Amino acid sequence: MSTSSTCTQPKTVISDEEVKFFNENGYLILRNVLSPKEQKRLRDASHTLMVNGNPEQPGPDYGYQPGRLTGKSTLKRIDYVVDKDAPFRVLLAHPYILRTVEKLTAPDLIPTWDAMIYKMPNEGISTPWHRDAAVECATDIPIFNVDFYLDEADHDTCVWAIPGSHRWSQERAMNYFKTEEFDLPESQPIYMQPGDVLFHEIRMLHGSPVNTSPRLRRVIYYEFRTAGVETEYGPHVPEYVPLKQDVLRACIELRKQADYIPDDEEPFVYSPPAPFDQFDELPAEGLETYRYYHKDYWRE
Helix, strand or coil: CCCEEECCCCCCCCCHHHHHHHHHHCEEEEECCCCHHHHHHHHHHHHHHHHHCCCCCCCCCEEEEECCCCCCEEEEEEECHHHCCHHHHHHHCCHHHHHHHHHHCCCCEEEEEEEEEEECCCCCCCEEEECCCCHHHCCCCCCEEEEEECCCECCCCCEEECCCHHHCCHHHHHCCCCCCCCCCCCCEEECECCCCEEEEECCCCEEECCCCCCCCEEEEEEEEEEHHHHHHHCCECCCHHHHHHHHHHHHHHHHHHCCCCCCCCCCCCCCCCCCCCCCCCCCCCCCCCCCCCHHHHECC
16 A cells, blocks of 8 residues: 555545554555645745744744754744744644544544754754654643654655554664664655645654755654543643643634635544533633643642
């Protein structure tokens, strides 16, 4: 079976075959998901965030590290992007993506992490093999990141993955941690185009080699878990769940109002089961914040 599919109307969710592929391999590529208009809004917003950063006095959500080639403080990550600009909120409510998340998990899905990752040109920054945050809370219900690509990811800038490694023990996975050798017999590069989307299970080993190319690569990461797993296992306290449900609900309403979204797009209907189906009415003017600092809601 192909490792990817192309989003074309009237397709509204992935197939059963794609679910099987994801469960077996730990990743799934969806091609051509974002329209050119939405891509432009997101690229403009990501550029604004990038130029507003200050490596000398970085804000609390900005992550920098020395470039391997230049030694300069180089932007690598911006957290809580949903709170920072409207296009990121509109993107969170993409109905094809949310229906796919629901099909892979359950109707009580919630967004947890959100960030923009920058692989800056000519700086030589790499990301060693790793698993994502809070894998100790994973169960048989998948937890994964949804990665929206704004730029091409070729051999110089792409993520590498080890298919099936989401089923490995932590002890086996740790043999790869902190290493930067990527072209292994068991690994493969994940080539992406602007507008493509990558789903990857948080336990699947992945990373990216040194970027010495002159090309910029930007990826928006949204992680999803279920309210049931989050309530029972964490890593956040149960009070975190309704806050993130409100974020999702508010973003769904904002997407309906966005002037660059087609009028005939069918919005996602968020219908979690009890006890996660009790909501307060959303403020007409929108939420005061879309940023809920993880450490403020972290279990001890």
